[in-house]
Amino acid sequence: MSNLNQAMIEKYRSSFLNEVEANVEEGHWVKMCMQCGVCSGSCPLGPHWEHPPQELFMMIRANEREAVLKSDSMWMCTSCYNCIARCPRGLPITHIMHGLATYAKRLNLVPKKQPTAEFGQMFWDSLSKNGRVNELKIGVGLYFKDGFAQGVKNAMAGRELGMAMMKTQRMNAMEYFGGHKCKDTSGIQKMLKKAQEFEDQQITRFDGKEG
Amino acid sequence: MSEAIATNQTILVVGGGISGLTAALEAAECGKQVVLLEKSPSVGGRVGQLYKYFPKLCIPTCGLEIQYRRLKANRNIRLISMAEVTDIKGEEGNYNISVKVAPRYVNENCTACGECGDAVEAEFDDEHNFGLGKRKGAYLTSRMAYPQRYVLDPRIIGTDDAQKAKDACKYNAVDLEMQEQDMELNVGSVIWATGWKPYDAAKIQPYGYDRFDNVITNVEMERMMDPFGPTGGRIQRPSDGKEPKNIAFIQCAGSRDHNHLKHCSRICCMASLKQTTYVREQFGDEAKSTIYYIDIRAIDRIDDFYQKVKEDENVSFVKSKVANIVDNKDSGNLILNGVDTEGYNRYANEHDLVVLAIGMESNVPAGVFPEGTAINEHNFIDFDPANGGIFGAGCSSDALDVNRATQNATAAALRAIQVVNRVAGQEG
Amino acid sequence: MSENKTGAYICQGCGLGERLDTSQLVTIATRDGKANVAKEHEFLCSAEGVKMIQDDIDNEGVNKVVIAACSRRAKTDAFRFDDVAMSRANLREGVIWVRPDTDEARETTQEMADDYVRMACAEVKHMKLPESSGEQSLNRHLMVVGGGISGLTSAIEAAKAGYKVDLVEKSGELGGQVGKLYKSVPRKNGLQGYVDSEIGELIEAVNANDNITIHLNTTVAGTEGAPGRFKAELATESGSTSSIEIGAIVQATGFRRYDINQLDNLGGGKSPDVVDQMGFEELAKAANGGTIKRPSDGKEVSNVVFVQCAGQRSNEPGHLNYCSGHCCTTSIKQAMYVRDAGGDATVLFDDLRTPGATGEDFYRAGQEKGVAFSKGKCTSVDTSGDLKVNFKDLILDEDATANADMVVLATGMVPASGPNPYLQLELDEAKNQEGQEEKVVKLEAELAKAPDSILNLSYRQGTDVPHLKNGFTDSHFICFPYETRRTGIYTAGPVRRPMDTSQAIEDATGATMKAIQACENAAQGRAAHPRSGDLSFPSFRKEGCTQCKRCTVECPFGAIDEDEKGYPQYNEARCRRCGTCMGACPVRVISFENYSVETVGQQLKNVDIPDEFDEKPRILVLACENDAYPALDMAGMNREEISPWARIIPVRCLGSVNTIWITDALNSGYDGVMLMGCQKGDNYQCHFVKGSEMAHYRMSKIDDTLKTLNLEKERVQTYEVSIADIQRIPKLINDMDKMIVDEIGMSPFKF
Known part of the structure; x- marks a missing residue:
């Protein structure tokens, strides 16, 4: 996968903006930013980002490729759409953030221990295995992702909520062992495999093996 | 109105x-016949509502006085106030114009003595002051009103007040029987100069114009500066009448924004720079102005005005489109949230008054022009051969400052003259 | 109509009848004003009132009309008579609306009205209808x-x-x-x-x-x-x-192109690959849609940096301190050339100025084409090897360097105007004066640089x-x-x-x-703006002229030349009828048919000057008709109180005020004289450019006159006012009243 990153670096040596335009979902919008900063000011999680959206756009323009792709900023987006609603140029900023995150993941540049990325991976693993998400397993997985001791602490902190959910039958402890699957698990897996093939093809195009 | 007041050699x-x-004066002073229509009871338009012009900080009514004097002296112009065009048919050199004239309820006997105004009791929001103050039901639109003739608000017709106005007038000038009139004009060319209106600030939800008393627009600020305006010439907070000490100006409020007006309204940067000098004029060193902007568009030679304001240590500039405003209910102050894009510093700045540099929305109406007239997506009339003898002038053609609007209107006058001269040539 | 016949018409409407003794005004008009006809009317601007006047014009041979009613700015449609001279005594805005309606004030209010009627009669007597000068010619x-x-x-x-x-x-x-x-x-x-x-x-x-x-x-x-x-x-x-x-x-x-060599820190003149916008256009034109080749080695350019505001919007020596307005859109356009040929283009800007609808749309079009926009301040362009543009990225707040095949400097427009005509005049003047050697040298140096x-x-x-x-x-x-x-x-x-x-x-x-x-x-023979349509025109009495050239020098419009003998030579169509020449003339030989030293001088002389012991001072106010006079009207509409001692005469421009009026007024026993004109100086608002300036200058010399008369210099004051000074102007007049009464006392020149 790091080969892909290297290939991209070489292909778009002069312009990260062009790279983003070609490879990131909605990336062609980045160039339309008129640098007003309203997205950055509107983000409810703004204070927790290292680089707010407009800064990411400006860094893209300034060829600060590594800093952008290795940043965990775009992973912070919670899809509240405040930025999209207010952007005077109509940039789909939320989608661009997700697009950048996805691209960074594809290039294997996600920062270690990035919680959104970890959650995404768990979600995906659960989904792709059974055709549906096992909420309990994901929940437990998240609780314990930072080690056993932290997991216990997390579980204790959430215990009232957990008990209440069990009481009202919103959660079933037995789901942890196996749990529901969709009707045609193998069908789903076949579909996903096919999709993965397409995706891999896409990637190999840039991987120096082709074109 | 059966008399022929226009021909196809007339410019409307x-x-x-x-x-x-x-446009009317330049054409008329060239010897052309002009009919000038104005929707409101008196001419003067937006500039009559301004306190000062940038960059000279001179008084708009000074130029209006000259224009009115030219108007009074010129017999080639026929001015019809309270008149609106409802339809245009025909082609270059031969247009049929349908006009609706609203009743003024006051005839040419009026001497502007003011007795009717004194007699009438009902008060209404004063349009001249953007509703910040009240005016009587019988009124002059302003001290500079031309025609200098009173008008009765149609809402008092049928009430005792109307009769009071009539009884107060010694000169038989109040005519309560006046009716709306329809008029047809035949003209050779049309100069369309219906100007602009301030963009509806309430539509910019994050800024809370409709929720917070102390968020005002720049045009309201102009009215506040008028010594005879709603605040007696004082800049003050609508919530409590206090003198603001720390004023924020928000640029591109409704302009350059696909949620509102896509175009740049051109004048707002200079308007805010100018208004910081008002703040200085009133409060000296005691008040601070902060301009939140995207680009400061002090274009061409008037950039020196920007340079001068920048030197004022009481004025600061933040390159940022403000994200939202929340109010501090106790103090009436407002907290502006956003990010200073020069270095990405997040701010939550408290100000005691916020002035929205509101955008300029074209007043070009729908459904009046002949089919195919080139009116662009911003609702401005393009200069286009498809428009025949119809020419946009001033802010009907683009967002323009006064200087460019008059420049453009002078050009429009020549274009109209070309049309009627061609007609005259053909008719011999 | 060679015989002069004056008709004075006094209105009783709008409260004039109640507040004033109008029959006394009729008497005044007849007795003091020598009006041949004098009539009252209860509603003069009515169709009936106007007909009364028109009938007298048509049937009685009245050719000089005095309207004693409202301000000359009001009811202009009604009081519009062809082929007669007209003067308007402003009894409404100028008298009853600025005076309290009290028994106490009644006497002085009546005195004001009496005087304004006398003044209007005097003025109209000396007014003539403008006649054709014979200079008119139509050349389309x-x-x-x-x-x-x-x-x-x-x-x-x-x-x-x-x-x-x-x-x-x-x-x-x-x-x-x-x-x-x-x-x-x-x-x-x-x-x-x-x-x-x-x-x-x-x-x-x-x-x-x-x-x-x-x-x-x-x-x-x-x-x-x-x-x-x-x-x-x-x-x-x-x-x-x-x-x-x-x-x-x-x-x-x-315009001329700004000399790019002056910007050597930005690489101007140091590398052929650093060009101005016009230079880049030439290359684009040569490429004609293909890839632009750079001048140094013909390499196809794939990366161009545009530096906005190069040598402009700056007060550094040699730079232009203005914005040229077009350069942002021009750079966007040129950046599009580069993008369309497959290259990269970056615009380094401070404020991106693409105003209006078309401007903002064009900016968007540039962005859509992938032009990169960086808010940054270019500090230098390194031309030693491959071009490097060093700049401070103002958004990311960091120093940055951009490599470029070419750099385009968005330099400003230098106007291709002729030499400033006033430099030569100033030089001539300096040469004629003692001790101006330094100025002469400076001006000569400046003139040497002047364009053809x-x-x-x-x-x-x-x-x-x-x-x-x-x-x-x-x-x-x-x-x-x-x-x-x-x-x-x-x-x-x-x-x-x-x-x-x-x-x-x-x-x-x-x-x-x-x-x-x-x-x-x-x-x-009509004047151009701002006195559009005015047919009057200055002429001079040759036998009195001393060829002092003051009028030819002071005319704000350069309308007056000199003939071989040094007499002024007027040019009607160049004249704007402000009267600055009339104000300038020391021997008072210049006049307009309907505006002259006499029309104003007779007005002020016909004011009744009460005895010193009556304690009724008189203050002459000469008010610019463009700004001060309308402000006074509006003061009336606003019922601002004005001292009953003031007598206000509108003038075309303060520049037309001849100092003889001041001297005459002081000699006649006026206690104070006030001149009110528009703002002067660099930010002048005077409609005749330097009329107000000239008046202030002339009045600064009036002290000698006052000294000879042994009068306090406070008695003559010159003000810059605006049309918005609706409260300030009455206050200035009232302050003058107060000063006379409380401090300097009455003028000793009363008879």
Whole structure:
């Protein structure tokens, strides 16, 4: 996968903006930013980002490729759409953030221990295995992702909520062992495999093996 | 109105603001016959509502006075106030214009003595002051009103007040029987100069114009500066009448924004720079102004005004489109949230008054022009051969400052003259 | 109608009848004012009242009319009589509305009204109807100087209106700077990106138009005359000359390129690959849609950096301190050239200035094409190897360097105007004075750098159109962009003000409008703005003239020349009727038919001056009719109280105030004299440019007169006021009243 990153670096040596335009979902919008900063000011999680959206756009323009792709900023987006609603140029900023995150993941540049990325991976693993998400397993997985001791602490902190959910039958402890699957698990897996093939093809195009 | 007041060698000018006045006067002073229509009871338009012009900080009524004097002296112009065009048919050199004239309820006997105004009791929001103050039901639109003739608010017709106005007038000038009139004009060319209106600030939800008393617009600020305006010439907070000490100006409020007006309204940067000098004028060193901007567009030679304001240590500039405003309910102050894009510093700045540099929305109406007239997506009339003898002037053609509007209106006058001269040539 | 017959008509309406003894006013008009007819009417502006006056004009031979009613600014439609001289005594706004309605005030209010009636009768007696000077001529023919986009537009637009044009171009071809462009910024629909230039079609149209005569390789060797009767000598490069007669002139001489060598820190002059915008256009034109090749080695450029505001918007020595207005859109357009050829383009800007609808759309179009925009301040361009642009990225707040194949410096427009005519005049004056050697040296040095004359006017006040600032020949008025200090000569395009192509087209069309109007005005003997339509015109009594030249020097419009003997030579169509010459004349020989030393002097002399012991001072207020007088009217509408001792006379401009009026007033026993004009100085608001300035200067010398009369200098005051001073002006008058009463006392000159 790091080969892909290297290939991209070489292909778009002069312009990260062009790279983003070609490879990131909605990336062609980045160039339309008129640098007003309203997205950055509107983000409810703004204070927790290292680089707010407009800064990411400006860094893209300034060829600060590594800093952008290795940043965990775009992973912070919670899809509240405040930025999209207010952007005077109509940039789909939320989608661009997700697009950048996805691209960074594809290039294997996600920062270690990035919680959104970890959650995404768990979600995906659960989904792709059974055709549906096992909420309990994901929940437990998240609780314990930072080690056993932290997991216990997390579980204790959430215990009232957990008990209440069990009481009202919103959660079933037995789901942890196996749990529901969709009707045609193998069908789903076949579909996903096919999709993965397409995706891999896409990637190999840039991987120096082709074109 | 059966008398022929226009022919196809007449130029029709629609709108009596600075652009329409200029176009009408320039054409008339060239010997052309002009009919000038104005929707409101008096001419003067938006500039009559301004306190000062940038960059000279001179008084707009000074130029209007000259225009009115030219108007009074010129017999080639026929001014019809309270008139609106409802339909245009025909082609270059031969247009049929349908006009609706609203009743003024006051005839030419009026001497502007003011007795009717004193007699009437009902009060209404004063349009001249953007509703910040009240005016009587019988009124002059302003001290500079031209025609200098009173008008009765149609809402008092049928009430005791109307009768009071009539009884107060010694000169038989109040005519309660006046009716709306329809008029047809045949003209050779049309100069459309209906100007602009301030964009509806309430539509910019994050800024809370409709929720917070102390968020005002820049045009309201102009009215506040008028010594005879709603605040007696004082800049003050609508919530409590206190003197603001720390004023924020928000640029591109409704302009350059696909949620509102896509175009740049051109004047707002200079307007805010100018208004910081008002703040200085009133409060000296005691008040601070902060301009939140995207680009400061002090274009061409008036950039020196920007340079001068920048030197004022009481004025600061933040390159940022403000994200939202929340109010501090106790103090009436407002907290502006956003990010200073020069270095990405997040701010939550408290100000005691916020002035929205509101955008300029074109007043070009729908459903009046002949099919195929080139009106662009911003609702401005393009200069286009498809428009025949119809020419946009001033802010009907683009977002323009006064200087460019009059420049453009002067050009429009020549274009109209070309049309009627061609007609005259053909008719011999 | 050689016999003079004055009719005075006194209105009783609007409270005048109740507040004043109007029958006494009739008596005053007859007895003091010597009116042949004097009548009261309860509602003078009514159809019936107006008919009464018109009947007297038609049947009784009244040819001088006094309307004693409301302000001259009110009811103008009603009180409009042809072929009679008219004066209006302002009893409403000027008397009853500024005085309290009390028994106590009644006597002094009546005295005010009495005086205003006397004054109006005196004024009208000395007024004549303007007569034709015989100078009028109609010449529907323009000279347009400059064959660029502005000049071509002017020529074609004039021709479309049916006027003939001589188009004079210094070079061997039409098109000017715009002709050198590869593509244009669109005039509408900015989203479409750049468009083909229309200049080719425009040149064709101009060439094909029978109304237009083109003179290439030609300059204007001399211009004399006035609107309606200008004569210009045209000189061709080959040495031949010809003469044309024209009605008005449009000067559209455009701009010169800023010398890029002055920007050596930005690489100007140090590398052939650092060019200005015009230089880049040449390369783009040569590439004609292909990849642009750079000058140094012919390499195809794939990466261009545009540096905005290069050497402009800056107060550094040698830089231009203004914004040229077009450079942002021009750089966006050029960056699009680069993008369309597959390269990268970055625009380094401070404020991106793409105003209006088309401008903002064009910016968006540039972004859509992938032009990169960086808010940054370029600190230097390194030309030692591959070009490196060093800049401070203002958004990311870091120093940055961009590599570039080429760098384009967006430099400013330098107006291609002629020399500033006032420099030579100033030099002449300095030479005539003692101890001005330093100034002479400085002015001579400045003049040595001055460009060649463009119009070579034979005017007393110099060869060319005056500059406003930085060499631009702009108007100083916001509402009147075509105000000109040389009547009948209008400048258009970037010589007037920095501007882009679209604005230049609008500007040239507007200037042509004014030029056409100047022809029509000249034919009728009508004044141009701001006294539009005024048919009066100054003349002088030759036998009294001392050839002092004050009038020829002080005229704000350079309208007056000198004949061989040094007598003033007026040029009606150049004159704007402000009366500054009349104010300047020390021997008082200059007058207009309806405005003269007499019409004002007789007014102030006909005011009744009470005895010193009556303790009723008199204050003469000479108020500019453009601003101070309307403000006083509005003070009346607002019922601001004004001292009953004030007698207000409107003047055309403070510049027209002759010091004899002041001396006469003081000699007659006035206790104070107040002059109220518009703002003067660099930010002048005086409609006649320097009338207010001149008045202030003249009044600064009045102290000697006061000294001779042994009077306090506080008795004469000059003010700068505005039309908005609705409360301040009454206060100034009332303060003068107070000062006289409380401090300096009554004038000893009462009889």
